[in-house]
Amino acid sequence: MMLLRLALASLRSRLLTTSLTVASIALSVTLLVGIENVRTGVRDSFAGTIRGVDLIVGARGGTLNVLLSAVFGIGSPSGSVKLSTMERWKAHPAVKWVVPYSLGDSHRGFRVVGTTPEFYERYRFRKDGRIVFVSGRAAVADTEVVIGSDVAEKLGYTIGTPVVVVHGLRDIGTSSHEAHPFHVVGILGRTFTPIDRSVYVTLEGIEAMHEPEAAVAGIAGSSMASAEGAGGRVSGGRGQGVTALAAPLAAEKLRAKSAKAAAIVAANKARAAAMAPPAGTPMVMPGAEPPPGIPLVMPGAEPPPSAMPEVKRAADEQKVAAVSEPLAAEPVAAEPEHDHGDDQITAFFVGTKNRFEALMLQREMNTDLVEPLTAVIPGVALGELWQNIGSAEVGLRVIAIFAVAIGLTGMLVALYSSLEARRREMAILRAVGAGPRMIISLLVLESGLLALLGCLIGVAAVYIGLFVAQGPIEQRFGLHLALHPLRSTEWTYLAVVMGAGLVIGFVPAWKAYRTSLVDGLSPRA
Amino acid sequence: MSKGATGAVPAGAVPEGTPAVELSKVRFSYKTGREVLAIDSLTIARGETVFLHGPSGSGKTTLLGLLAGVLQATSGSVRVLGKDFSTMSGGARDAFRARHLGYVFQMFNLIPYLPVRENILLPVRLEPARRERLGGRSLDDAVRDIASQLDIAQYLDSPIAELSVGQQQRVAAARALMGSPEVVIADEPTSALDTDRREQFLELLFASCAKANATLIFVSHDHTLMPLFSRTVELMNINHAAKVGAGA
Numbered sequence: 215m216m217l218l219r220l221a222l223a224s225l226r227s228r229l230l231t232t233s234l235t236v237a238s239i240a241l242s243v244t245l246l247v248g249i250e251n252v253r254t255g256v257r258d259s260f261a262g263t264i265r266g267v268d269l270i271v272g273a274r275g276g277t278l279n280v281l282l283s284a285v286f287g288i289g290s291p292s293g294s295v296k297l298s299t300m301e302r303w304k305a306h307p308a309v310k311w312v313v314p315y316s317l318g319d320s321h322r323g324f325r326v327v328g329t330t331p332e333f334y335e336r337y338r339f340r341k342d343g344r345i346v347f348v349s350g351r352a353a354v355a356d357t358e359v360v361i362g363s364d365v366a367e368k369l370g371y372t373i374g375t376p377v378v379v380v381h382g383l384r385d386i387g388t389s390s391h392e393a394h395p396f397h398v399v400g401i402l403g404r405t406f407t408p409i410d411r412s413v414y415v416t417l418e419g420i421e422a423m424h425e426p427e428a429a430v431a432g433i434a435g436s437s438m439a440s441a442e443g444a445g446g447r448v449s450g451g452r453g454q455g456v457t458a459l460a461a462p463l464a465a466e467k468l469r470a471k472s473a474k475a476a477a478i479v480a481a482n483k484a485r486a487a488a489m490a491p492p493a494g495t496p497m498v499m500p501g502a503e504p505p506p507g508i509p510l511v512m513p514g515a516e517p518p519p520s521a522m523p524e525v526k527r528a529a530d531e532q533k534v535a536a537v538s539e540p541l542a543a544e545p546v547a548a549e550p551e552h553d554h555g556d557d558q559i560t561a562f563f564v565g566t567k568n569r570f571e572a573l574m575l576q577r578e579m580n581t582d583l584v585e586p587l588t589a590v591i592p593g594v595a596l597g598e599l600w601q602n603i604g605s606a607e608v609g610l611r612v613i614a615i616f617a618v619a620i621g622l623t624g625m626l627v628a629l630y631s632s633l634e635a636r637r638r639e640m641a642i643l644r645a646v647g648a649g650p651r652m653i654i655s656l657l658v659l660e661s662g663l664l665a666l667l668g669c670l671i672g673v674a675a676v677y678i679g680l681f682v683a684q685g686p687i688e689q690r691f692g693l694h695l696a697l698h699p700l701r702s703t704e705w706t707y708l709a710v711v712m713g714a715g716l717v718i719g720f721v722p723a724w725k726a727y728r729t730s731l732v733d734g735l736s737p738r739a
Numbered sequence: 740m741s742k743g744a745t746g747a748v749p750a751g752a753v754p755e756g757t758p759a760v761e762l763s764k765v766r767f768s769y770k771t772g773r774e775v776l777a778i779d780s781l782t783i784a785r786g787e788t789v790f791l792h793g794p795s796g797s798g799k800t801t802l803l804g805l806l807a808g809v810l811q812a813t814s815g816s817v818r819v820l821g822k823d824f825s826t827m828s829g830g831a832r833d834a835f836r837a838r839h840l841g842y843v844f845q846m847f848n849l850i851p852y853l854p855v856r857e858n859i860l861l862p863v864r865l866e867p868a869r870r871e872r873l874g875g876r877s878l879d880d881a882v883r884d885i886a887s888q889l890d891i892a893q894y895l896d897s898p899i900a901e902l903s904v905g906q907q908q909r910v911a912a913a914r915a916l917m918g919s920p921e922v923v924i925a926d927e928p929t930s931a932l933d934t935d936r937r938e939q940f941l942e943l944l945f946a947s948c949a950k951a952n953a954t955l956i957f958v959s960h961d962h963t964l965m966p967l968f969s970r971t972v973e974l975m976n977i978n979h980a981a982k983v984g985a986g987a
Contacts (some may be wrong), residue, residue, distance in 0.1 A: 216864045219857075220850075227852030638847045644809065645844070646862045646914070647837020649830050 217652065221659045224358060224639075228632060232664065235628040239668025239711065242621030244675045246614040246707050247331050247700075251676060253607045255695040259340065260600060263407045264592045266338030268572040271295065271303070271579055272561035274586030281595040284315055284561045287325045292588070294558040296441075298418075299585045306578075309564055310572040311336060314561040318420045321377060324365045326413045328420030334360075336565060339407045340694070349373055350400030356418035360373070360400035362410040371398050377413070406694050498619065564589075618707075621668070622714050629661055629722045640726050657723035658716055665715025669708050673700070757821040759785045759954035760806060765815035767801055768979075775901050776801045777980040778815075781972065785921070788945060788955040790965050793974030800960050802974065803926055806956065807840060808832030820921055837866035840925040841915030841953065846931045849899045856882055856895045859914045861882050867889030869918030885913045888950070889943050905936045912944050919951040934963075941967055 225232045251550050264270075272280035275292025282288040297314065304312045306634050313336050316328035331352035334345045350373045354362045359377050361369075371377070396415065404410055450699040566572050572591055579589035640653055649658075680697055700708070760783040767776040776798045783789050793799045804810035805817050808824050809832075817824045820839055824832055836842075841862070849858045859882050863870040873881045886892040889909040894902060902910065909926050915923050925944070929937040941964065946956045957968065965971050 218855075223850075223852045223857075301954065639850055642844075642850055643861075644833075645807070645836075645842040647833055647840075647865050649833035651830070652865075 217224070217659055219661060220234075221656055224636075224656075225660055231628050231632060233235060235664050236667045236671060238624040239618075239621040239715070240671035240675060241670025242618040243669050243711060244679070245617045245709075247673055247676045247704050248679065249610045249614045250704055250707065251680065251695060252693075253610060254701070255693055256605075257600060257604065258696075259406060259694050261593070262340035263596065264337070264341070265342070266336055266565065266700050267563040268566045268569055269564040269576055269579070269591055270561055270595075271300075271447040271564060271587055272589045272590075274588050277590050277595050278586060278599060280561065280588050280590045281592065281599065282433050283317060284563075285408065285592065287317070287412065291560045294560055295562065295587065296585060297557040299582070299587070300559065300562045302584070303562075303564065303579065306575070308566050308568070308575050308704045310567045311565045313337075313563045314417055314559040315561045316417060316420050317418075317561075321365075322369060324362070324369075324411055325408075325476055326415060326420070328415050329502060330417065332412070333563070334402075336563065337409070337523065339405050339409070343405060345405065346403040348401045348403045350398070353399055353416050353419065357396050358399040358416065358419065360402060360414040361398055362402050362412045362414075363404040364410040366401045371401070373401065386656050404512060405653055406688065410459055435440055459532045463567055464649045482636055489507070564622075587600055600701045618711055618714075622665075622711070625661060625664055625668075625715060626718045626721060628666075629657065629719065630725070632722075653726055654720070654723040657726055658719035659724075660681075661719030662712070662716045665712050669711055673704075673708070690729055742750040750910055757785070758818070759783045759787065759820060760956070761816075761818040762805075763816050763818075765805065765817055767805060767810065767813050772814075774980040776805070776978055778977050779979075781977055783954060783956060783972075785859075785954050786952060788948065788967075788969045789957065790968035790971040791956060791958045791974060792960065792962065792965065792971055793978075794957070794960050797974040797976060798978045798980065800926070802978075803924055803956075803958060804922060806922075807842060816834045834866075839921045841917075841920040843908070843911045843915045843923070843928040845927040846904065846908075848914070849907055851899050854896055854898055855886075855891065855902070855910050859885065859895075860915055861914060861917075862920075863918045867920070869920070872919045881917065882913075884946065885916055887915045888947050889933065895984050904931050905940065908932065908940060908986045909943065912940075912947065916947050916951050916953065920953060922954045922956065923948055925955065925957045926956075927961075929959070929964070930961070936948070937961075937964065938967075976987065 270280055270284050272284060272291050273293030273295050279289060279292050283291040300312050300314055303309055311332065312547045313333045314329055315333070318328055320326060320606070331354060334347070334352050337345055347360075348363070348366075361371055361377075365371065369375075373400045377398060396419065402409060566575060566577070576589040578590055579587045643653060643656070677697065680695055682695070686694055687695055748954070749861075762781040764780075765776065765778045766774055766778070768774045791802070801810065805812055805824070805986065806819060808817075811832075812825055815825075818843050819835070819925075822835060827835065849855075850861070853861075860878060862925065863873065863878065863881075866980070868976065870878075876884070883892060884896065886895055889907055889912055891909050891913065894906060894910070899907065908931070912925075915925070928944075929940055931942060945960075945967070955968075957964075
């Protein structure tokens with residue numbers, strides 16, 4: 215008790231040094247704990263992007279590809295899946311539900327997704343976040359649209375607003391599906407996931423968008439005038455005529471190779487149209503979507519499977535998928551999502567009856583003999599992805615640790631430099647009978663108090679900061695930073711800071727003890 | 740050893756007739772081969788007020804260090820109140836000092852960030868045995884008593900910085916006497932005071948020591964104070980190792 219009083223009085227007497235030291239420790243702790251919070255916040259919100267879905271199933275391709283395109287809307291799917299395949303898997307005893315998820319066109323930069331009303335019920339994000347309708351309801355009819363909160367906010371849409379959907383992600387004039395005016399029937403609550411930036415329609419809606427396309431494309435193709443938009447449209451490869459029309463277009467605009475491919479397509483057109491509509495796609499693409507010069511990796515952001523494999527697929531039906539792997543082997547781009555065949559979807563979500571069956575189901579799907587599929591367990595894939603992109607967090611941590619080291623060094627300097635002025639104090643304490651243990655305890659207690667105060671203020675600053683900035687951060691970055699009790703990592707950090715504070719106290723304490731002994735009780739001032 | 744050494748002599752129960760200080764064949768050197776203190780025999784009886792005179796270099800500081808138990812004799816025995824310091828651990832000597840000794844420095848006696856009252860209370864706060872000797876009086880009463888004896892009662896709640904040097908020395912004396920230690924050691928406590936104040940300070944100190952029945956060992960190089968004491972010890976005469984001018 216006596217010690218504590220002494221330590222407190224002594225610290226108070228050097229208020230400026232004390233507060234500066236505490237401030238530097240507090241700042242370090244704030245940085246350390248703050249970074250930890252943001253780090254886990256980012257990770258959690260990332261990992262919580264999709265919940266409640268046990269498997270995401272897409273065409274054969276990379277795991278990340280399926281995940282990124284279906285969940286984050288990044289990149290393009292490696293192909294499409296037949297609706298009948300989904301229906302087939304739906305009958306599997308381990309499957310509880312399936313929800314189709316068909317990526318399609320864009321509406322003013324926002325993705326349009328075709329799905330069923332069940333999607334809104336099944337999808338979960340973060341802990342147990344459900345999709346809620348702020349207003350309206352799910353899209354049921356094929357001209358109905360449900361929009362995410364960002365879409366509603368940025369475009370100022372309300373229930374009933376007519377919507378014109380554009381084919382392909384890039385908004386290009388003539389490509390608007392003006393023939394099919396949609397209208398908003400539902401607006402979703404904010405989820406801080408890519409859902410907020412999506413436009414949902416029914417599967418029929420996605421199909422309907424393209425019905426008049428053949429006609430449009432036909433005109434475009436023959437006139438050549440509207441080549442830019444038309445190319446995209448034509449690519450759909452719907453209707454035999456379209457593919458045929460594409461050939462001259464390609465021949466004129468593209469290399470011989472493309473032309474050749476187109477020729478093959480034309481030759482196979484009947485079959486292609488019947489079973490693999492994507493066949494025609496690639497030929498026409500380059501001229502249409504990616505800006506010249508950056509043909510492949512571009513804005514539509516569809517890193518596409520090459521044209522040739524696509525063509526081959528058309529040629530020899532079944533073998534296809536196995537070969538269709540080499541991504542971008544050819545300079546000619548393809549956009550599979552343009553292939554809205556009657557029974558094609560981009561992916562589907564699967565819920566299992568028993569989550570433990572997901573792994574087994576995944577294996578079964580990956581070895582599906584009828585159609586090459588890639589089934590992804592979202593949690594696992596997100597984890598893998600985080601492993602790759604999360605290395606930046608290590609850098610953050612290192613910086614934070616250095617900051618703490620600097621704060622503690624500052625404390626050592628402050629304690630140490632105050633010692634000279636306190637030699638008399640130590641001698642006096644020795645004179646009234648304080649032993650070395652007490653002298654050391656006093657100084658260690660002082661540094662411990664500084665570290666403790668620094669930790670408390672630092673943690674308080676983090677919480678206050680989180681409390682204040684939580685809303686704005688959510689608004690601006692879509693990053694939800696939850697206020698939560700300190701996690702074990704954070705406790706570890708604090709313990710390290712406290713421990714270091716105490717240990718550092720020993721350095722001047724030892725020196726003080728030596729000094730006070732050497733000083734003896736002499737009055738040398 | 741640490742507890743047992745002092746436990747044999749309960750606080751305030753030092754047998755009558757035991758000398759306050761008894762040095763026998765004491766040798767001390769900071770570095771091997773360079774003796775700074777060599778005293779064959781020095782005895783100070785209880786209740787004496789001893790003037791220990793010596794110029795700088797005569798080994799005053801070293802002797803006080805030995806008497807306070809901060810330094811350990813290289814050889815020979817230093818007995819204070821019958822306890823032989825050479826057989827005691829450092830901790831035991833610290834505890835002994837806390838119980839039985841009061842110490843007044845030449846200057847800078849006080850902890851700057853504690854008010855007068857807390858400075859005076861330091862010994863009793865640190866050492867419960869010292870507190871027991873207050874005889875059931877409350878800490879506050881005890882502080883008031885000693886403070887009024889030394890004429891500083893009105894400054895009890897003042898910060899140290901507001902006190903004059905003379906007042907500070909009286910606070911130091913009050914602290915040294917708090918809880919009635921058997922021996923008070925004063926190391927040139929008046930050197931920073933002007934002549935009038937010296938006498939005034941000494942009168943107060945003598946009165947308080949007498950009241951507490953404490954032995955006073957007063958070190959100074961100032962001859963003029965000599966007559967006020969019951970006995971004078973010339974350090975130059977008893978310390979064979981003394982080299983005047985060689986530094987304290």
